Amino acid sequence: MDENTRKASLRYSIKEGVAWATCNALGPSYIAPYAIALKANNLQIGLLTSIPNLAANLSETRAPKLMEKVCRKKIVITGTFIQGLVLLPIAALALIFPIIDPNTLIAPTILIMLYTIYLVLGSFTTPAWFSWMGDLVRDEERGRFFGRRNAITGIASISAMLAAGVFLNLMAQQALLGFATLFVSASIALFVSCYYLSKQYEPKFKYKDEFYFSFSSFLKRMKDNNFGRFTIYVSLMAFALNLANPFSAVYLLSHLKYSYLTFVSITLSYAIAGAISMRFWGKLSDRYGNLLVLRICGFLVPIPPILWLLSPNPIYLATVQALAGILWSGFNLAALNYIYDCVTKQRLGICSAYFDALNGIGVFLGATFGGLIATYGNVGFISIILFLFLLSGLLRLAFSAAILPILREVKPVKAPKPVKYYLYGLTKRLSLHPRHG
Numbered sequence: 131m132d133e134n135t136r137k138a139s140l141r142y143s144i145k146e147g148v149a150w151a152t153c154n155a156l157g158p159s160y161i162a163p164y165a166i167a168l169k170a171n172n173l174q175i176g177l178l179t180s181i182p183n184l185a186a187n188l189s190e191t192r193a194p195k196l197m198e199k200v201c202r203k204k205i206v207i208t209g210t211f212i213q214g215l216v217l218l219p220i221a222a223l224a225l226i227f228p229i230i231d232p233n234t235l236i237a238p239t240i241l242i243m244l245y246t247i248y249l250v251l252g253s254f255t256t257p258a259w260f261s262w263m264g265d266l267v268r269d270e271e272r273g274r275f276f277g278r279r280n281a282i283t284g285i286a287s288i289s290a291m292l293a294a295g296v297f298l299n300l301m302a303q304q305a306l307l308g309f310a311t312l313f314v315s316a317s318i319a320l321f322v323s324c325y326y327l328s329k330q331y332e333p334k335f336k337y338k339d340e341f342y343f344s345f346s347s348f349l350k351r352m353k354d355n356n357f358g359r360f361t362i363y364v365s366l367m368a369f370a371l372n373l374a375n376p377f378s379a380v381y382l383l384s385h386l387k388y389s390y391l392t393f394v395s396i397t398l399s400y401a402i403a404g405a406i407s408m409r410f411w412g413k414l415s416d417r418y419g420n421l422l423v424l425r426i427c428g429f430l431v432p433i434p435p436i437l438w439l440l441s442p443n444p445i446y447l448a449t450v451q452a453l454a455g456i457l458w459s460g461f462n463l464a465a466l467n468y469i470y471d472c473v474t475k476q477r478l479g480i481c482s483a484y485f486d487a488l489n490g491i492g493v494f495l496g497a498t499f500g501g502l503i504a505t506y507g508n509v510g511f512i513s514i515i516l517f518l519f520l521l522s523g524l525l526r527l528a529f530s531a532a533i534l535p536i537l538r539e540v541k542p543v544k545a546p547k548p549v550k551y552y553l554y555g556l557t558k559r560l561s562l563h564p565r566h567g
Contacts, residue, residue, distance in 0.1 A: 139330040144279050146326035148212075149319050155459065157217055157292035157316030160298075161245060162379035164309045165425035168227055170238035172380060176394055176501015178242050180494040188248035190483035192346045193257045195480055202258035203332040207324050209255035214320035216248045221313035222364035241310060256486060261479035264470060265333040269417070271535045272467050277412020284405025295394025302390065317481075348484045356538055358473040360397040361485050363491035363533040364465055367428070370525035372496030374435055374518040377504055381515045386442055396448045403452035403469055404459035405506020411460040415467055423464035428534050431457045432527035435519040441513070541544040 166179050167356050196205060201463050220241065227237050301308030352358025382388045382396060415423045434454035440448065473481040500518055509517045 138566045141276065142326050142329045143263070143266070144282055146323050146330070147279050148286040149323035149326060151287040152290045153316040153319035155287040155315045156294050156319065157220070158248075159291060160294065160309065160312060162376060163383060163390070165238050165241055166223075166341040166379065166383055166416045167305050167309060168223070168237040168241060169235070170241075171235070172504040173501045174235065174242065175376055175380055176497045176504065177246060178238070180497035180501070181242055182246040182249040182390065183490045183497070185246050186253035186475060187486045187493070189250045189254050189509070190257055190486045194483050197258055197261070197335065201332060201337055202262045203327070203330070205258040206255045206262065207327050209251045210320060210327060211324050213248055213251045214317045214324070216244060216251065216319065217313050217317035220244045220248070221310040221317070224310040227306055235535050237358060244490070253486060257479035257483040258515050260482040261330055261335065264478045269470070272470055273412040273416035273463070275461060276440040276466065277409045277459040280459070281405050281408040284408060288401045288467040289450060291394055291398055293389050293399060295342050295398070298394070299389055299391035313478035343480070345484055345487065356540065358467060358535060359482065360472065360537055363529065363537070364485070365488040367526060368489050368492030368530060368531040369496040373494045374522035375498040376497050377500060377515045377518060380504070385513065385515065388421055388444065392444050394446060394482040396451055400455035402453040403455035406465065408459050411463050411501055415464055419539045420464040420468040420471060421537060423460050424468060424537070425534050427457045427461035427464065428530040428555070429527070431461060432530070434523070437470070437518050438519045
């Protein structure tokens with residue numbers, strides 16, 4: 131693979147990411163509000179997150195074996211194309227809903243089934259995509275490249291979500307037709323993603339039987355190695371996050387009765403802040419290591435859900451979500467790159483599959499317990515959804531305090547400079563800046 135071909139493939143990867151992010155912003159990002167419009171109850175909202183994610187991530191454990199027989203590029207393109215097709219019956223569900231008795235809860239149940247198929251197809255392609263990108267992106271540029279790619283795709287996501295929010299607000303009297311239009315548009319965006327995937331070069335993948343190890347073998351050894359402990363940590367954080375995360379839409383739309391535009395504005399603050407901060411986190415991880423970023427963000431992500439308890443003001447909640455966007459963008463970028471650091475290229479596909487499988491179990495348990503608590507729980511002194519936010523924040527703190535200190539950096543990095551150095555540098559730059567005298 132010559133350098134020009136590699137760089138061209140990375141440019142196509144960014145364009146593909148823009149198309150994928152547009153799809154996600156128009157369709158799956160609105161899956162919870164769509165379910166609410168289809169009269170889903172709190173338990174079904176939880177199951178809409180838990181069941182599809184569990185099925186999707188467990189399916190990844192079978193994907194690495196497929197790479198023995200089928201090239202990674204074909205796996206990714208085929209799976210992505212079928213995902214685009216599945217979005218069409220999801221959209222059609224809005225059109226047949228008026229003839230279904232809402233009291234039967236059939237429509238939300240069908241939505242859960244279709245969304246499960248959609249996520250399974252996406253997750254089944256993830257190990258192949260992960261391995262493919264591992265061959266295209268060099269170690270020394272990983273933080274910068276993914277930071278830049280995530281920032282650009284974040285801007286695309288923000289633009290699409292804003293347009294979708296304005297559109298839904300205009301269609302408030304015909305919300306189901308609005309959701310149908312969004313999911314059809316998401317399907318088209320996914321087909322565009324397939325086109326750019328087809329333009330990327332795939333380096334030859336050499337599979338050897340000695341690279342393979344079973345999921346049960348991974349589970350037995352995970353507590354005794356660094357990557358295994360990291361996987362446990364991220365899975366526990368997924369559990370804590372999804373105790374509350376699926377119910378933010380319920381809280382904003384059903385409890386506070388905010389409009390779709392207000393809902394999207396609060397959601398967008400998360401995406402905007404995440405996109406703006408992504409390149410900063412990428413540079414920081416390249417220079418000082420992904421573990422440092424993981425520790426900074428891991429100890430701070432417990433704060434935003436607790437702050438939701440203080441005020442229902444939409445401007446305040448948008449600010450809290452902006453903080454969450456900054457922290458989770460760093461956490462997710464560092465977690466992604468930490469996998470690349472810990473695992474050899476030959477085992478990236480299989481290790482990412484097992485990582486995602488356990489992460490999916492964490493999502494499943496968190497969203498299921500959250501749904502049960504939201505449906506049947508009662509704490510008296512606070513609304514049950516705000517109680518879930520509080521519990522989520524406390525668990526995030528407990529998991530970070532227990533596991534982050536025992537993880538180790540696995541690549542040579544510079545030692546971070548003390549905080550006072552950065553404060554001094556910032557003060558000096560401010561005092562010399564033309565706008566400050």
